[in-house]
Amino acid sequence: RIIQDFFMKGEVLKPGQKLNLQLAKKIAKMYDVRIGFDVEEVKAETRENPLEEIEKYFEENYKNKDKLVERPPIVTVMGHVDHGKTTLLDYIRRTRVAEREEGGITQSIGAYQVEIDGKKITFIDTPGHEVFTEMRARGAQATDIVVLVVAADDGVMPQTVEAYDHAKSANVPIIVAINKIDKPNANVELTKQELVNKLSLIPEEWGGDTIMVPISAKKGENVDTLLEMILLVAEMQEIKAIPEGPVRAVTIETKLDKGFGPVANAIIKDGKIKVGDYIIAGKVKGKVKALVNDQGKRIKEAGPSTPVMIVGFEELPDAHSVIYSVESLEKAREITEKIREIEQKELKRKRHLKLEEILKMMEQTEQKELKLIVKADTLGSVMALNNAINKLQSEEIRVNIIHSGVGAITSSDVMLASASDAIILGFRVKADSQARKMAETEGIQIKTYTIIYKLIDDLKAALEGMLEPEE
């Protein structure tokens, strides 16, 4: 109600925004005493999110460039179904990861590390863009490089485009692996042509800047070259970490292990995790009882980019949450309790803005980009919509379609919207039930239309600041 009233007056308040005294007084004056009392109460109970303070430490220390060290790149493999992602990951793991320790645990820990000429690469073992984008939406971006697998006998397919859009909106460099070159009907040249035409990825050998490596994941042909290219791209990026001190790690998956209890499979980003450390992941705390590496071996500590199974959480933490080490059990308790409190008050709940609010904000800030995800019933309508929407570009506001495609609005679209602060437009398609649920919890706006000009008119009106705020 307050946000809406402010909005009508042309002022923007964000849900969860902290109020200064001046604003609080203004609000109190606008309403009756009861609301004035509410304002006081919220003010008294809204404490700093303790994670912000922890994050500040890392932010500060990243400024100290000579204290940073290089760390191995973390790689996610993406691409269309059946194009060979799993085969590639399996081949690399089989040929590159040392034999498992005798008596070691043989289950995957979500990621593994390989070594090429003394240089390491960490691979996330779950292929596809779902985990990638979910982590990003939780503020736990872990991937430094994406390997986009495209089968040379099939070319660029819908999920190739989707994976590309997800990687691109995260600003992660892409290396293309043109796979299945052992097949008689493989056509590498045609595949490259499609990558140029459909994704504007231009191979280096054609004067572009995308590295494309023809491989056979099944036979292992050229996979070494692909690994070398990953290291080459990594060298050009600034992939760094704080080597010592407090730990920050990203969770790939969490599970209840029969022997170990709640475990988190994670990749260390900063610091060195050690057995005995006090840790938190969201509202869950723990003490590191054991660390297990990708060879099933128990280790005492793990540094940046190392995949590790962390044993010792009191409960199952949220998947894709960020793990931090803290100095004591009391501190861990204090922080997790605060987070619980905040969560209960829903202040922490991630809220995104509606189209109208985003546009209103743009008027006041430097950010002049509207990000859209467009889904439609046919390829013809997708193209027509893209054309029509791109015509709405103005000097003031950039309209950026970060992803478009044929078919229903899925949870993958919602995750991408959440990670990128985008709005989803559907034309003659609906959101499936999972996507609808997720949109609700993530606070993502989905607008669906059945008439093309209505969609364009709405967007145009919104861009011109004429759209009535809706409720």
Ligand code: GDP
């Ligand atoms: P994913 O869905 O992308 O993970 O694809 P998979 O790795 O499961 O591979 C799908 C199918 O393609 C499987 O039958 C693989 O054996 C096959 N495949 C994968 N890579 C190659 C390759 O390089 N050459 C050939 N001939 N087949 C491959």
